Amino acid sequence: MTFNLSMSGSDLLLLLPEMLLTVWLCVVLVVDFAMPRLPKVRLAYLSVGGLATVLLNLLWFDRTGVTGTLFADMFVVDRLAIFFKILIVIATALVILVSVDYVRRFRFFKGEYYFLILMSALGMMFMASANDLLSVFITLEFSTFGFYVLVAYLRDDVASNEAGLKFFILGVFVAGLLAYGISLVFGETGKLVFSDIAAAPPTTGLIIGFLLIFGALGFKIGAVPFHSWIPDTYHGAPTPVTAFLSIAPKGAAFAILLRMFLVSLATLKPAWVLLMVGVSILSMTYGNVVAIAQKNIKRLLAYSGIAQVGNILIGLAAGTKMGGDAILFYLLTYLFANLGAFAVVIAVGNLIRSDEIEDYSGLNRRSPFLAMAMLVFLLSLAGVPPLAGFIGKLYIFVAAINEGLYTLLVVGLLNIVISMYYYLIVVKKMYINEPIDRTPLPISTPMKAAIYVCLAGTLILGVYPQPFIDWAVSATLMFSQFTAPAALAVPPTVLPFGG
Amino acid sequence: MGQYALLYILFAPFLGAIALLFVPNRQVLQVRLIAAASAGISLLASIYLFFAFDPVKGGYQFIQRFEWSKELGISFHLGVDGIGTPLVLASAILLFAGVFVSWHIKDRAKEFYIFLLILAAATIGVFMSLDLFFLYFFYEMSVLPMYLLLGVWGSHTKGYLEMTDPEGLKKRDSVGFFFNFGSNSKEYAAMKLTLFLSAGAILALLGILLIYKFSGLHTFDILVLREQAKFSGNLATVIWLLIFFGFASIAPLWPLHSWSPVGHAAAPAATSMLHAGVLMKLGHFSIIRVAFEILPDATRELMPIAAVLCVFSIIYGGFVAFYAKDTKYVIGYSSSSHMGYVFLGMAALDYISLSGAVLYMFAHAMATGMLFAMAGWVYDQTHTRDIPSLGGLVNRMPFVAGCFLIACMASVGMPGTVNFIAEVMILVGSWNKYPFQVIVAVLGIVLTLAYLFRMMRGLFYGPMDSRYSHAHDAVAMVDRMPLLLMIACSIIFGIFPGHFYNVIRAGTDPLVARITQVVPLAAGNGDALGVTRDELKRQADNLSSIARHEADE
Structure with a gap:
């Protein structure tokens, strides 16, 4: 294989969001020690400002349809990558906002x-663009270092x-697995x-590889049986970091999983x-029951995050373009609901210095706003209409039933009832207890x-999902080509400057 | 107005709830007025809807349709037929009455009204949804506010397991006991209700998804599905059972009833009213709207299940109500007993009995709404619901006692109230097919008479405990108005049921004709049939031509 490392101006354009962010994080570092x-x-506002420019840049890419590949197809910019980058940038900006007090x-x-x-x-943005196994390894490790x-x-x-120690040791072990798998493939x-x-x-x-x-990526998303680090790490880490950890790496890892399973392994779907059905059922049931x-x-x-990942894997088990759409939409709903819930946890934790559910007693009397927000986020996670989570779940279920995955569907539906119980326990503490x-x-x-x-x-x-569904549908357009294994993963290069 | 009536009815409470978010907590009067105003708009629009509904034209009217999601085949499709219209009216009446019944709630009044308005609006949404997705959407949306309404503003339940018969022997609700994991707290009741109803909803959702998948039409639209979707054999049976038992859990059909009396008892008065008055009817309505419309053949074959279970509902609920010592338990079990009549009317699949069932839903909403409102009033005054410890309250609250008597009479089905007409229709309509059930149902009426008057005597007559000497009557207009409103509805429609009857027949006739494939012989009363007869004749012609085809082959 040959690497073509000569880059033209238009090639560099594809890297513009990452370059912007690189410049910006250097600015943040320099400003920090220079002043x-x-x-x-x-510094927080500076970072959010930087992320806003990156977001504008990505939205511009999304609107004009900038696509293309770099470095001998290692790095790809397509609608899917742009979707996940936008997701990651929004998550990062929100995490920085909720970090300020912490x-x-x-x-x-x-x-x-x-x-x-x-x-x-930045590492996760590269992950969203990873188009070969080598860049998967590099970007995955890059993004994990910060964590x-x-x-x-x-x-x-x-x-x-x-x-930190638990996360590090398991993370390094998983890096070994990943490298070994790549070498086998x-x-x-x-x-x-x-x-x-x-x-x-x-x-x-190939299959073992x-x-x-998959094991390594399963570790990133925290699916059973690769979940053992999640509870302790989430518990011990600073809460804003937990919030970040609970959404952004999962999004980036799902970008890779989608590319891997719907492109590389499209022919091996049966x-x-x-495997997906098994992992999904285990994750949902284990996460919900233990929660x-x-x-x-x-x-x-x-634990609810483990269960949510099980839900998202239903979409992967469907293994169709619609499953992909559903995953993208679900991640969007999960982003807002989960980050929102963590934001409330951080806000409460900052004031009462406790994360015990018992200490949420009577939150409604102490801060009606926080309690109402938490109620909305938890119910969205549980999948109650008219909130986003309900549409996400329904979308996933429709994708699954179109593929005839009835067992998975029944388990998924039962899990909604189980999850409702523990979300409502928190609601009970906030509203009913004094x-x-x-x-x-x-x-x-x-x-x-x-x-x-x-909240918005x-x-x-939840109420008007159509534009976002359209967005998700257009982001996964590439997978519709993958009925035949010979089709190309990467759409032809289209740049706004014609070059 | 006119064509957009449904949007006003549905969105007035939602917008009211949103408006309340921006009112400061302390402005309690402002909060109440906003809630009353939005409920009032909804009520006025639904009265307009009821009288503007054209029974001659029949079918679905006031249709609103907006594309919502092409990928999933969902449209925001609203419309009412002769079955939905009375229930929308009942919901709006009970919401309006409920706002006034809870006028004196002081603790977090703003949030109470927000959840009450969402609950009522979601209920109304189910009654007018013509899209399976939105039917489920509103259905599930109506369940969750119940959790908070019960848990926060409800009251603990006392002596649930203790019931005594006249000889003083202990009795207990064995099915309810089986599902009762040991607590009488309101939190327990709220959680039980929410999980039971969510589990039921999940069954129904599975059925809905199976309809979506196997119709192959890529749509959730009920009107399209009922025309084009064909299900047969085991698949139809499975879907029908999922839909039926999923929705029957909220109805509540025996033995899925155990959440209901516990929930009723724990709920604040206005919530019990909405819960017993309209929330339970979501079950019957959704079965009619989904199972009857989309799976007519399976309905014809499987509806006898309901005819069997409704006997248990009627008798079981009646007997437990007879032994219960808690006022709200009595009314709660009487509700679940009376819902058996609705199932009987539905199971017979007869023009008269199904119309009676729909009318009974409305009639029961009024009667049970009154009973719960007054049980709530008595509880607010005395802080107990224990019948043996109460008594003699007629001296303290003559107005409430008088209304209570009327409510009991309505609940029993005294001529002059709309309940009487509904009961007679159910009994007459089902006699041909289920004579045994009809006899049981008549015995059930006797039972109703017994337990309601036993409660009446226990609350209002006999010696009064001096503890309750401070209790006072509903004097203020805000307190009397909701009771008078419901009594008026019950009696006015009981004396002039003509338009009501025509509206309902406009909805039930095409449905029954479709399911039983028999044209009504006694197509008596009035305009409704005069024109739906054309429709029925067309259908009958279709059927006979199909039959001829089959005979030829």
């Missing part, structure tokens, strides 16, 4: 925090250190680009559908802004 007196809050708790490295968040975001540091950011906190096929592998015959080595890669017993809201959301301490809880402006954005997202996606 030590600057309030760290300004960062005051750190004794040092307050500025570097924003730098690390942006760096992880290794971030998870252990509370240096004096034992739980945070333990979380490469050894069997001699190819790395997803669309090239599609033509390869299914040998034992892909299973290992074989991996069973019932949780006393800590972060752990509850961790508070011990009745002092009102004030909320800072950036936090309020983030919660409003999440959750309601709009």
